[in-house]
Structure formats: C-alpha cells, structure tokens
Amino acid sequence: MLAAMESAVRLIYPPRCVLCGDLTEADFALCPLCWGETRFAAGLCCDQCGAPLPGEGDGSERCDDCLVLARPWGRGRSALVYAGGGRRMVLALKHGDRTDLVRTLGGWMARAGRGILGPDVLLVPVPLHPLRLLRRRYNQAALLAGAAARAVGAAHCPDALIRLRATRPLDGHGREARFAALDGAIAPHPRRGALMRGRSVVIVDDVMTSGATLAASAEAARRAGAARIDVLTLARVVKDA
Structure with missing residues (x-):
C-alpha cells in the first residue's frame, strides 16, 4: 500500500x-x-581551506594562500568551487530565498567534511548581524550547519557566535580590506558561547573567499575555549574558476 x-x-x-x-x-x-556545470572540490585539495590542487599528494598539502597566511584554524573542507552551478546555488540560497536547497547542499557538505565531522563535534555557523538577519530573515550559514550536523549526527548551535557590528558588503574588496573590516566584529555569545569550551568546533559558512570571516569566527571560538577548530564551507572561491 x-x-x-x-x-x-x-x-x-x-x-x-x-x-x-x-x-x-x-x-x-x-x-x-x-x-x-557544477564543479565539486574533489580529488586533491588544500588541507586547510578545501581548494582543489593539481597533481597528487598525501592529503596534507596546502594552497598558496594558506602557505602565506597564518590561519587560526586546523583543517578546512569545501564541497564546491564557487563557479558555474555552484555559484548559482550559493546565490539562490543567499539572495533568492531558495532554502529548499539546504537539504541537498548540507548533504554535500557533510560528505566533503567527513574527515573533520563526527558525533563529538559542535558545528557553529558564521553569524549575521541582527539588522542583516532581519532583512534576509535567515542565516544561510546556520541552515547549512544544521543540515550538515543532522547528516552526521553531530550537534550544532546557531548562535554560539554573534556579530558585534554590521560590516559593509565585502564583494570586490581585497584581502587586506576584508581582514580589516572583520577585525573585532565577531565574538562568542555571552551565554551560549560557553558550549564551545573544551569542544572540537567546526565553523560553517557558505563561501570562503579570503578567509577573513572564518578567521574572525575561529578567533572568537578560540577565545571561548574551543579545544580544536576546523572550518567547513559550501563553496570555495579559486583563482582558476
């Protein structure tokens, strides 16, 4: 029946x-x-940000950006390259109210992050400022974190981090401007931030460009007492895309 x-x-x-x-x-x-039209971040990838790399290796290789910058996290994974179909899906979720995509995208992220995810990990999304959250009505990073957490049986806290001030849109800005704009902009939640103490935390965002937002979030998680910090993104901006 x-x-x-x-x-x-x-x-x-x-x-x-x-x-x-x-x-x-x-x-x-x-x-x-x-x-x-959708390029997945498969094969050899940077161990710290998930960007695809040419050739073969043992999985511990890092891209040029991660060799130059001191990332305040350990490992990083990404499901997609921010181009073609991947870019279209990110924009549809972020600006087109396509929250129906979350189930599929969160599953892809869970598979991409299988080396850093597990039932003992706490997934924490990059926060939105309350004014931007009011305009958009949802935090796409929080939706993705929840979907990925459910896929692997892990815990997640949508507001373990908070955005202290609104930052201007960073599209088209260089690396230094991005890092300057995010300096001191993210902090642990006064109460729920304590959930990160002594835990393995995975910071989740939709797109990684320079890594400035992830760095500010990782530093805030470190101040909250996180024992280990990794990052997971839906898509990674790469130079050859």
Missing part, C-alpha cells in the same frame, strides 16, 4: 533538478546539464 502511494506521488510530483527544475531520476539531485 505504501509503495503504491509513493508511486502515485512520484507520478504527480516527479523528481526535479534542485537548480533548474528539469526532470531527474532522483529527488534532491541535479540534472545532467547542471551537474556538468
């Missing part, structure tokens, strides 16, 4: 691509065209 009902539902509501809406063979998936 249940199988018959499921078949009837699929006839009425067939699976569709989460990005373009074309028919697919499975729910919460991409059609072949969108799949071909």
